[in-house]
Amino acid sequence: MAAPLSRLSCLGCGATRPIEEALTECPACGGLLEVLHDLASFGRSGREWRDLFDRRRSALPNAETPAFERSGVWRYREHVFPALAPEEIVSKPEGATRLYRSADLGKEVGLARLFIKHEGENPTLSFKDRGMTVGVSWARHLGRTDVVCASTGDTSAALASYAAEVPGMRAVVLLPEAKITGEQLSQALHHGALTLGLATDFDGCMRIVADLARTHPVYLLNSKNPVRIEGQKTIGQEAIHDLGWEVPDWFVVPVGNAGNVSAIGKGIREWLDLGVIGKRPRIAGAQAEAADPFYRSFLTGFAERVTRTADETEASAIRIGAPVSHPKARREIELSNGTVTRVTEAELLEAAALANRHGLAICPNSAVALAGAAKLRREGAIGRDETVVVVATAHAIKFSGAAVRYHGSDARHANPARSLPASLEAVAGQLRR
Numbered sequence: 001m002a003a004p005l006s007r008l009s010c011l012g013c014g015a016t017r018p019i020e021e022a023l024t025e026c027p028a029c030g031g032l033l034e035v036l037h038d039l040a041s042f043g044r045s046g047r048e049w050r051d052l053f054d055r056r057r058s059a060l061p062n063a064e065t066p067a068f069e070r071s072g073v074w075r076y077r078e079h080v081f082p083a084l085a086p087e088e089i090v091s092k093p094e095g096a097t098r099l100y101r102s103a104d105l106g107k108e109v110g111l112a113r114l115f116i117k118h119e120g121e122n123p124t125l126s127f128k129d130r131g132m133t134v135g136v137s138w139a140r141h142l143g144r145t146d147v148v149c150a151s152t153g154d155t156s157a158a159l160a161s162y163a164a165e166v167p168g169m170r171a172v173v174l175l176p177e178a179k180i181t182g183e184q185l186s187q188a189l190h191h192g193a194l195t196l197g198l199a200t201d202f203d204g205c206m207r208i209v210a211d212l213a214r215t216h217p218v219y220l221l222n223s224k225n226p227v228r229i230e231g232q233k234t235i236g237q238e239a240i241h242d243l244g245w246e247v248p249d250w251f252v253v254p255v256g257n258a259g260n261v262s263a264i265g266k267g268i269r270e271w272l273d274l275g276v277i278g279k280r281p282r283i284a285g286a287q288a289e290a291a292d293p294f295y296r297s298f299l300t301g302f303a304e305r306v307t308r309t310a311d312e313t314e315a316s317a318i319r320i321g322a323p324v325s326h327p328k329a330r331r332e333i334e335l336s337n338g339t340v341t342r343v344t345e346a347e348l349l350e351a352a353a354l355a356n357r358h359g360l361a362i363c364p365n366s367a368v369a370l371a372g373a374a375k376l377r378r379e380g381a382i383g384r385d386e387t388v389v390v391v392a393t394a395h396a397i398k399f400s401g402a403a404v405r406y407h408g409s410d411a412r413h414a415n416p417a418r419s420l421p422a423s424l425e426a427v428a429g430q431l432r433r
């Protein structure tokens with residue numbers, strides 16, 4: 001019999017398990033699992049892969065075209081999850097987000113070749129859809145009906161929305177009470193998830209949901225589940241494709257649970273192995289000062305795995321004190337000769353305001369990456385003429401409270417609304433000011 005194309009492999013002890021076992025941690029040592037595909041067995045050269053992906057990208061859709069064929073995730077389907085047949089895919093579609101060449105914004109932060117990959121343009125307005133199309137498709141394939149997650153707001157929105165498309169599937173979401181935005185909460189409620197607000201922070205919710213998955217027949221769809229990573233790795237791959245196969249010098253990514261850095265790094269390594277690309281981009285992780293355990297670990301040369309209690313920040317989607325994917329993300333930072341940086345609350349708010357002032361609707365979490373890129377530029381770690389892709393992870397509109405608070409303050413780029421009497425003179429008077 002031929003060896004299975006995909007398997008689960010433990011980062012901790014190296015054990016491998018069949019992919020169909022639907023495990024979300026190693027049963028032997030409790031370590032993180034990753035999905036490994038035997039992609040060389042397809043027997044295609046790098047050039048042949050690029051041609052295939054180019055053909056799919058330029059194919060004209062019509063009314064009968066299935067969603068997965070319009071998806072920026074499933075465009076790369078052999079590399080994403082070959083164990084799923086196309087007719088098993090639950091797709092909206094997702095991905096195929098825009099890559100913005102942000103010349104004016106780049107000038108402001110001293111980067112001549114700045115691009116923003118806007119993952120806020122996904123169906124539920126964050127990159128989590130890329131992971132969830134894989135996770136929910138696989139859950140359905142396995143016959144799992146209760147799918148669960150802990151969330152800072154965007155994972156729960158994506159899980160609820162994808163599960164809502166599958167008859168008989170129920171999303172159960174654990175949220176840190178009053179620590180996610182109203183827009184995010186509305187998504188889980190609207191899409192019919194069993195929504196549980198717990199009196200703890202994200203890390204507390206994560207511990208409970210992991211225990212729930214160990215003791216009850218529920219399928220965990222946090223990024224600890226390695227199948228999520230397979231969808232998310234297409235963020236970096238699609239950005240490279242967007243650039244006409246030019247590999248950027250840097251990807252700059254906000255870090256919360258650290259799944260996304262792990263995913264982007266894995267996608268790049270696989271494409272290097274297959275000869276799809278010939279150069280390795282560097283990956284920079286960026287955190288907010290209020291929730292900076294990965295940065296603090298980096299400062300020790302990763303000798304220590306730091307955890308902390310995360311404090312309040314407008315970058316609430318990355319308010320995480322114990323990043324679950326730390327070992328994977330560490331590997332990608334080290335292998336890519338990357339770095340980790342940290343920005344203050346003022347810096348991230350400023351960067352969000354600046355990007356939005358230039359017409360790009362990015363959220364405070366995305367702004368952590370932008371502010372991080374600016375800081376790395378100032379420190380000389382990133383060169384002026386290097387090609388930099390900042391990953392914007394969600395849309396500004398999911399965090400309207402942060403924007404309204406900022407513009408009501410006396411911050412540098414604040415643009416406060418003015419209250420006026422209902423008269424022509426009052427309005428005209430404002431125009432003359």
Ligand SMILES: *Cc1c(COP(=O)(O)O)cnc(C)c1O
Binds near residue numbers: 128155223
């Ligand atoms: C989930 C999320 C992140 C963090 O991604 P990780 O994979 O947990 O590091 C960043 N920004 C937004 C908007 C998110 O929803």
Ligand SMILES: [Zn+2]
Binds near residue numbers: 014015027028029
């Ligand atoms: Zn193990």
